Amino acid sequence: MPRQSFRGLSLARSAVVLAVGALLATLFAVPASAADPVGQITGLGGKCVDVAGASNANGTPVQLYDCNGSAAQSWTVAGDGTLRALGKCLDIVDRGTADGSLVQLWDCGGGANQKWVVNSARDIVNPQANKCLDVKDRSTANGARLQIWTCTGQSNQKWTAAGTTPGGGNPSGFVVSESQFNQMFPSRNPFYTYSGLTAALSAYPGFANSGSDTVKRQEAAAFLANVSHETGGLVYVVEQNTANYPHYCDPNQSYGCPAGQAAYYGRGPIQLSWNFNYKAAGDALGINLLADPWRVERESAVAWKTGLWYWNTQNGPGTMTPHNAMVNQAGFGQTIRSINGSLECDGRNPAQVQSRVTNYQRFTQILGVAPGNNLYC
The missing domain is CATH 2.80.10.50 (Trefoil (Acidic Fibroblast Growth Factor, subunit A))
Structure with missing residues (x-):
């Protein structure tokens, strides 16, 4: 992707x-x-x-x-x-x-x-x-x-x-409190709201809610670390290189590109792109994103849901979903492989890998949990 x-x-x-x-x-x-x-x-x-x-x-x-x-x-x-x-x-x-x-x-x-x-x-x-x-x-x-x-x-x-929710009360039950979220993303775009994220959690209730408290916090930190890398610290809602926009329509798909040739550019926390990904994410979430991909840049909860869809259901270029990588303790490096491994892992772009790892280490510190092993891919 x-x-x-x-x-x-x-x-x-x-x-x-x-x-x-x-x-x-x-x-x-x-x-x-x-x-x-x-x-x-x-x-x-x-x-x-x-x-x-x-x-x-x-x-x-x-x-x-x-x-x-x-x-x-x-x-x-x-x-x-x-x-x-x-x-x-x-x-x-x-x-x-x-x-x-x-x-x-x-x-x-x-x-x-x-x-x-x-x-x-x-x-x-x-x-x-x-x-x-x-x-x-x-x-x-x-x-x-x-x-x-x-x-x-x-x-x-x-x-x-360790036994409480640091950073203030957290009615959502999410392992990351709103104050911790704000600490992670001090310069974030107002579009990326904490309430949008917590509203999206119902779509994938196993996310950051499986295994021990340590595993739950590690998974939340891993997701948000990759998100931070993809979006410049939750600054960018849409892909910045507009020259790429017409490239994300695969005309070989039977449903084509009803929203237009240049409508399926990267959006949201995982920068969802390509018509087939908008179709698959929309079908999974019960939202017609193929016809209206702009919802991912208009509605915070929808944007967060697309990120959680990819995280919880897609192997990408890896061999497991990022969710399974963290829950089964394969390590943060496997989440990188599943998101952008074909371009970054195995020495292809170590600086990008290091950026993701640095984010993860910082976020685990904020959540008061050890990062675990196998951080690199």
Whole structure:
């Protein structure tokens, strides 16, 4: 399905710092009160903020560790701005403010070294030091120590509550909240609405709703990463190279091109093109897109449905649908092969492949999940 592709746009990092009460609404999606349950907090590699050995002794290291649902990984946020586990507080050793100052568990004393806020980029910040909670040496190994460090915007400083919907409430039930969607696509065209996307989900209820929570988030990130690449970060609704427009009518099809020779150009999040694809997508969705392909550029939900149609039902130049590639853990690279592998995979265009992979890695970070294996094709 040839299409015009665009590299994704860089994510603008907001410097707005929110009060700790907003931490719950933006990062953990639970209502603020005197002491609210957060549960697991995931970071680099999809691992959890963990109290070593589940000990509540003063000075116990706080580290990164495989998520296991234990009390050592069950955090609450208190009204005084502290993060607590096992009845004690997340604390900066020796009240340090320098890069590399380690964090530990300690009796809650109300000191500035136990106060934390979160900004809109999902950094957890100690205001006194003006530094971010950070994974030492960017390690994903079990036992990697947590520390504070100058805020860099890197993935080892990004945090999400694994058991909730980060970024705010999400009535749709989709694993990507509206605030996360906006974070992924800060410069998107207003045509590509979040409500249009969630309205389209009913057409393919298995999408981002199959397997474990990790698989669901990985699939959502994979779909949106490819979409971002195809549309320049959801900027472009239609293919930009108008010279290609007359090329997408295959006259050998019995139904021809009733909307016109040049009517079947790339549109929407996967840049649907060719008369036979408009026919197949329309038949599957119960929409006469062969006669009226312009609906894909007029109606947000219809555009999103065509993207989900391709993702969930078409192998393209690959050997499996992108949906099956993610659900069966074949890896993100197989989604690239199914969408544009004949032009990009096996060394044909490594820069385009890298663009898609970079988008996917960024989006999995936003969703607080590891990207998995086999990222390239």
